[in-house]
Amino acid sequence: MSNVIQLDALTKDYLTDAGAVPVLKGVSLAVNQGEFVAIMGPSGSGKSTLMNILGCLDIPSGGRYLLNDTDIGTLAESELARLRGQVIGFVFQGFNLLPRMSLGNNVALPLVYQHIGKPERLTRATDMLEKVGLGHLVNSLPTRISGGQQQRVAIARALVTRPSLILADEPTGNLDSHTGREIMELFQRINREQSITIVLVTHDMTVARYAQRLVYLKDGLLAYDGPMSDFHGVEA
Structure with missing residues (x-):
């Protein structure tokens, strides 16, 4: 099984008035195709x-990040943007839907930047909404649906480009506990049925337990990397 993510001794420093502040201090990690990982x-x-670097929204200060065997440190910004659009689907806490645009058009929006024609865009968007249980709302507006439904739309939008990650x-x-469970069960189903690699950041162990594997960071270092079922906390 091939690696989607390969990190080798990854470091990240931020410059401040007081000098360089190390945030990541040598993280090595591999994530295989089809894994579901919680950070x-x-x-x-x-x-x-780390999440910003994985999403090609930032670049490391040192070490190496390979995404589908491409070294992101060698890419220009335009190449990074193209890689983000083709390989990665993003799901955020705040949904980030355009309120005056229909759900179908919200989902189809990433395909505009891939120069895909309107008929195919709408077909794929409708198909993705069907997969998350909202095909009947393709013409509705985000302001007329619940938070949980909005997050399902955001997931459909992330999937519409057929990403590998x-x-x-x-x-x-931003969701209540019942709706949160529904969203995490949806992630599990997507991971299981489509073998799409999922990496999520959470502070909530209840959410993390839906993943198969846990990556736990402490002080910029990898404190645990292994099966969720074997995690019993990290020493202070």
């Missing part, structure tokens, strides 16, 4: 920084 860690552990940042953070 956790206390505030300041580096998990958000879904990155989800606190995807249940």
Whole structure:
């Protein structure tokens, strides 16, 4: 099984008035095709920084990140943008739907940037909405549906480009516990049925337990990487 993500001694420093502040201090990690991985860690552990690098929204200070065998450190910004659009689907805590655009057009929007014609865009968007149980709402507006339904639309939008990797940042953070369970069960089904690699960041162990594998960061270092079932906490 091939690696979708390969990190080798990854570091990230941020420049401040006081000098360079190390955030990631040498993280090595491999994620295979079809895995479902949760990233956790206390505030300041580096998990958000790691997620930005995985999403090609930031680049490492040192080490190497291979995404589908492509070294992102060698790419220009235009190439990074193209890679993001083709390989990665993003799901955010805040849904990020355009309120005056129909659900179908919201889902189809990433395909505009891939220069895919309107008929195919709408066909694929409708198909994705069907897969998340909202095909009957293709012409509705985001303001007329619930938060849980909006997150399902966001997931459909992430899937419409047929990515090999879904990155989800606190995807249940704005949802009640019952709706959050429904969304995590949807992620599990997508992972199981479509073999799409899913990496999510969460602070909630209840959410993380839907993943098969846990990556736990502490002080910019990898404190645990293994099966969720074997995780019993990290020493202080």
